[in-house]
Amino acid sequence: MRRALRWVRLLPVVMALGVGVATAGGAGATAEHERPAEEDPLGYVVDLEELDDPATIAAGEELYRTGCVSCHGVGGVGAPNGPSIVDAGAASAHFYLTTGRMPHTGTRDDQASRKTPAYTAEQIEDLVAYVASLGNGPPIPEVDPGAGHLQEGGELYRANCAACHSAAGAGGALSFGQNAPSLEEATPVQVYEAMLIGPGQMPTIGTTFSEEEMNSIVAYVEHLQRLEDPGGLSLGRVGPIPEGFVAIVIGTGATTLAVFLIGRRVDEDDDDSDHAPARDQEELR
Ligand code: HEC
Ligand code: HEC
Structure with missing residues (x-):
């Protein structure tokens, strides 16, 4: 019995190690997603001038045939595993490819989540050019956070985004097992x-x-990103669900430790042949 307890004593240590590994993993993931170089602070990745170039579009069609056609069909008209992207436009293709959401992994009902992009910057440029050439979708927007106002951004953010992405931008759970990242x-x-x-x-x-x-x-979201760890220790910013899980694991570890320490004293007293409290009582008589 006491041997078993000794193993229980190790439990918080094991859990702490697990948390350490998870945090290190999270930090690694953040490094991979690191903001693009100084010369591309807005995150364009692609050269907008190249998107109308027939050679770029042709190279994109080539990539599309191997990586996308199975789900989006020939010419992007859609297939059982993916929607039509004929009028998705450069903006959508750019968003889905630079956030690593495409190529999709999983079934059509699974949420496409952010991951390390599967394609290089040049390949993304080719694919965006090809998808844009299919129909009449929105182009990649010209973004200028400097033209915005932080206070106005904060008001608009709280009214239109915070309900799903949380006031600090940390994200949150939605219905049907999906989440706002x-x-x-x-x-x-x-x-x-x-x-x-x-x-x-x-x-x-x-x-x-x-x-x-x-x-x-956009300016307000950038402002949120610069704040240090909104909502507490970020654990490599792996997201609210895994971070919540880590909180539970640490909580369980701490509780186990507390229970163990409380229980231990009674345990040792029981084993003692010359019972200290009993002797005290005898002396009192
Ligand atoms: C395994 C199937 C699958 C593959 C492979 C795939 N997609 Fe998708 N794609 C989907 C699904 C499902 C959605 C809808 C998901 C969503 O909107 O969250 C989607 C959505 C999109 C959208 C957004 C459509 C819109 O209405 O704005 C674009 C653009 C897109 N895919 C481009 C691509 C490109 C380019 C490739 C190849 C690099 C690709 N996809 C590969 C399944 C796939
Ligand atoms: C109804 C809930 C909801 C609201 C309101 C909402 N979003 Fe989202 N947002 C989502 C979901 C869900 C996704 C993930 C989409 C997917 O599955 O691909 C998302 C994705 C995003 C992403 C991509 C994040 C990434 O790293 O890939 C950004 C950026 C974003 N939202 C910004 C905003 C902003 C800014 C607003 C307010 C103007 C806003 N959202 C309002 C639900 C919401």
Whole structure:
């Protein structure tokens, strides 16, 4: 019995190690998503001038045939596993490819989530050019956070975004097992595009805003990103669900430790042959 207890004593240590590994993993993931270089602070990745070039479009069609056609069909008309992207436009293709959401992994009902992009910057440029050539979707927007106003952005953000993404931009759970992701890693262009195209369960809110208001919101999201760890220890910003899980694991570990320490004294007293409390009582008599 006591041997078993000794193992229980190790439990918090094991849990702490697990948390350490998870945090290190999270930090690694953040490094991979690191903001683009100084010369591309808005996160364009692609050269907008190249998107009309027939050679770029042709190279994109080539990539499309191997990586996308199975789900989106020939010419982007849609297939059982994916919607039509004929009128998705450069903005949507750019958002889905630079956030790593495409190529999609999983079934059509699974939420496309942010991951390390599967394609290089040049390949993304080719694919965006090809998708844009298919129909009449919105182009990649011109973003200028400097043209916005932080205070206005804050008001618009709280009224239109905070309900899903939380006041600090940390994200939150939605219905049907989906979630509004943390905005920590979104580049200014991606924030603008998300408002334009309304990915997944997000509404296309942007259509109701002026350009200035859009830039104000982008500026405010950038402001949130600069705040240090909104909502407490960020654990590599892996997101609210895994972070909540870590909180539970640490909580369980701490509780186990507390229970163990409380229980231990009684345990040792029981084993003692010359019972200290009993002797005290005898002396009292
Ligand atoms: C395994 C199937 C699958 C593959 C492969 C795939 N997609 Fe998708 N794609 C989807 C699904 C499902 C959605 C809808 C998901 C969503 O909106 O969250 C989607 C959505 C999109 C959208 C957004 C459509 C819109 O209405 O704005 C674009 C753009 C897109 N995909 C482009 C691509 C490109 C480019 C590739 C190849 C690099 C690709 N996809 C590969 C399944 C796939
Ligand atoms: C109804 C809930 C809802 C509202 C309101 C909403 N979003 Fe979203 N947002 C989502 C969901 C869900 C996704 C993930 C979409 C997907 O599945 O691909 C998302 C994705 C995003 C992303 C992509 C994040 C990333 O790193 O990939 C950005 C940026 C974003 N939203 C910004 C905003 C802004 C700015 C507003 C307010 C103007 C807003 N959202 C309002 C639900 C919402």
